[in-house]
Amino acid sequence: MRELSADALTGVIARLCVEANCVLPCDVKARIEEARKTEPWETAQGILDRIIENYGIAEANAVPICQDTGVCCVFLKIGQDVHLTGDIRAAVDEGVRRGYAEGYLRKSVVKDPLRRVNTGDNTPAMLYTELVPGDRIEITVAPKGFGSENMSRLAMLKPSDGVEGVKAFIRKTVEEAGPNPCPPVVVGVGIGGTFDKAAYLAKKALMRSTDERNADPYYAALEAELLESINALGVGPQGFGGRTTALAVNIEWMPTHIAGLPVAVNINCHVTRHKTAVL
Amino acid sequence: MDRRIQLPITRETARTIKSGESCLLSGVIYTARDAAHKRLCELLREGRPLPFDVKDATIYYVGPTPAKPGRVIGSAGPTTSYRMDAYSPAMIEAGETGMIGKGKRGPEVVEAMKRFGAVYFAAIGGAGALLSSCIKEAEIVCYEDLGAEAVRRLRVEDLPVVCVIDSEGNNLYESGRNAYLASQK
Numbered sequence: 074m075r076e077l078s079a080d081a082l083t084g085v086i087a088r089l090c091v092e093a094n095c096v097l098p099c100d101v102k103a104r105i106e107e108a109r110k111t112e113p114w115e116t117a118q119g120i121l122d123r124i125i126e127n128y129g130i131a132e133a134n135a136v137p138i139c140q141d142t143g144v145c146c147v148f149l150k151i152g153q154d155v156h157l158t159g160d161i162r163a164a165v166d167e168g169v170r171r172g173y174a175e176g177y178l179r180k181s182v183v184k185d186p187l188r189r190v191n192t193g194d195n196t197p198a199m200l201y202t203e204l205v206p207g208d209r210i211e212i213t214v215a216p217k218g219f220g221s222e223n224m225s226r227l228a229m230l231k232p233s234d235g236v237e238g239v240k241a242f243i244r245k246t247v248e249e250a251g252p253n254p255c256p257p258v259v260v261g262v263g264i265g266g267t268f269d270k271a272a273y274l275a276k277k278a279l280m281r282s283t284d285e286r287n288a289d290p291y292y293a294a295l296e297a298e299l300l301e302s303i304n305a306l307g308v309g310p311q312g313f314g315g316r317t318t319a320l321a322v323n324i325e326w327m328p329t330h331i332a333g334l335p336v337a338v339n340i341n342c343h344v345t346r347h348k349t350a351v352l
Numbered sequence: 353m354d355r356r357i358q359l360p361i362t363r364e365t366a367r368t369i370k371s372g373e374s375c376l377l378s379g380v381i382y383t384a385r386d387a388a389h390k391r392l393c394e395l396l397r398e399g400r401p402l403p404f405d406v407k408d409a410t411i412y413y414v415g416p417t418p419a420k421p422g423r424v425i426g427s428a429g430p431t432t433s434y435r436m437d438a439y440s441p442a443m444i445e446a447g448e449t450g451m452i453g454k455g456k457r458g459p460e461v462v463e464a465m466k467r468f469g470a471v472y473f474a475a476i477g478g479a480g481a482l483l484s485s486c487i488k489e490a491e492i493v494c495y496e497d498l499g500a501e502a503v504r505r506l507r508v509e510d511l512p513v514v515c516v517i518d519s520e521g522n523n524l525y526e527s528g529r530n531a532y533l534a535s536q537k
């Protein structure tokens with residue numbers, strides 16, 4: 074059994090908050106730059122050029138890529154052979170508090186959804202924990218903007234709706250979102266499980282590198298087909314028209330009930346941010 | 353070619369700016385998001401003066417990140433505009449001629465734009481680092497308690513925006529998409 078103080082999480086999370094907000098992941102940059110090469114529409118090319126210029130400036134000056142530095146999603150994969158002493162929740166929130174203060178990041182969290190007073194330090198984090206074999210802790214910090222979060226949808230489809238129903242729902246979600254989530258978007262999809270698990274899977278799908286396709290060839294083919302059909306919608310960068318509406322479609326799935334077909338679509342923008350470290 | 357526009361935008365100028373036109377804005381603009389709009393519209397409803405002159409004003413829907421030492425402002429790109437739809441008609445009636453944000457607007461806003469003469473611009477969503485380089489001065493006007501959502505007066509130089517909806521109600525989100533799709537047939 075490995076002993077580790079929860080406080081060890083704090084510094085790592087603070088650093089990841091700043092890095093994730095200022096440096097776009099390599100895979101997302103690669104998708105945007107590829108899209109720029111294949112984009113046939115002139116207005117869209119101009120927008121993609123400015124998007125590329127923007128993340129260059131952000132990285133060079135260590136300023137946030139986008140002013141919506143998000144609600145801070147923190148994923149902990151905790152090895153079951155680690156014994157964490159202390160208060161994990163407090164250590165994580167302290168990391169977010171420090172990272173958002175030291176990095177000059179925007180504080181965008183309200184204490185209560187109806188009375189809406191800002192907590193002033195971007196806490197609490199949206200904390201997700203998973204138990205995995207081993208004695209390591211994998212920490213992923215993913216600031217999530219709400220322009221795209223607000224365009225996310227969930228449907229409890231019928232099994233008879235099948236894969237066609239799932240595809241139609243995903244396409245419709247992206248089309249109706251139109252310019253609002255700052256396209257080009259990354260589309261996270263969760264299929265199966267329960268109402269809440271589908272939403273969780275969709276969020277988790279956004280944590281996967283856009284370099285990787287689903288390990289199951291059936292779902293990998295579905296990802297490719299959906300990307301193609303979303304990019305035929307014509308929404309384009311910023312919704313001004315063009316081919317590049319989405320950069321990637323990532324699907325996660327799990328078993329579900331005989332009577333159900335939950336599907337959740339979590340939209341992320343071209344500022345798809347996540348950064349991982351292992352302790 | 354981008355059209356250079358010196359702010360403020362009068363009602364007459366607003367009527368000459370067309371959907372799809374790329375513009376570079378220079379001069380003074382004000383920032384406000386949902387929370388500030390709510391307060392501003394309460395003042396309007398009560399017939400009280402606003403903390404800044406709304407006549408011919410352009411409002412940028414933005415909540416910037418805090419400025420690092422030695423910088424004017426942090427990252428400062430647009431937020432999604434439809435959350436301001438409930439407030440924009442009253443603001444336009446009070447004198448606002450320009451709005452900068454991103455994303456769709458509701459029919460009530462477009463009606464007010466047509467009736468009084470106002471334009472809706474989009475800045476590139478998610479390009480906050482780039483856009484902040486066009487902001488030369490920033491100062492808080494009011495509602496400091498709202499933090500990032502306080503109303504700020506900004507002096508901008510060549511802020512790149514695109515007119516999405518003009519004072520006739522033409523909409524680039526529809527025409528741009530349709531033109532692209534037609535080109536692919």
Ligand code: SF4
Nearest residue numbers: 139218220255342478
């Ligand atoms: S949707 Fe993404 S890119 Fe757009 S403003 Fe929000 S965080 Fe920034």
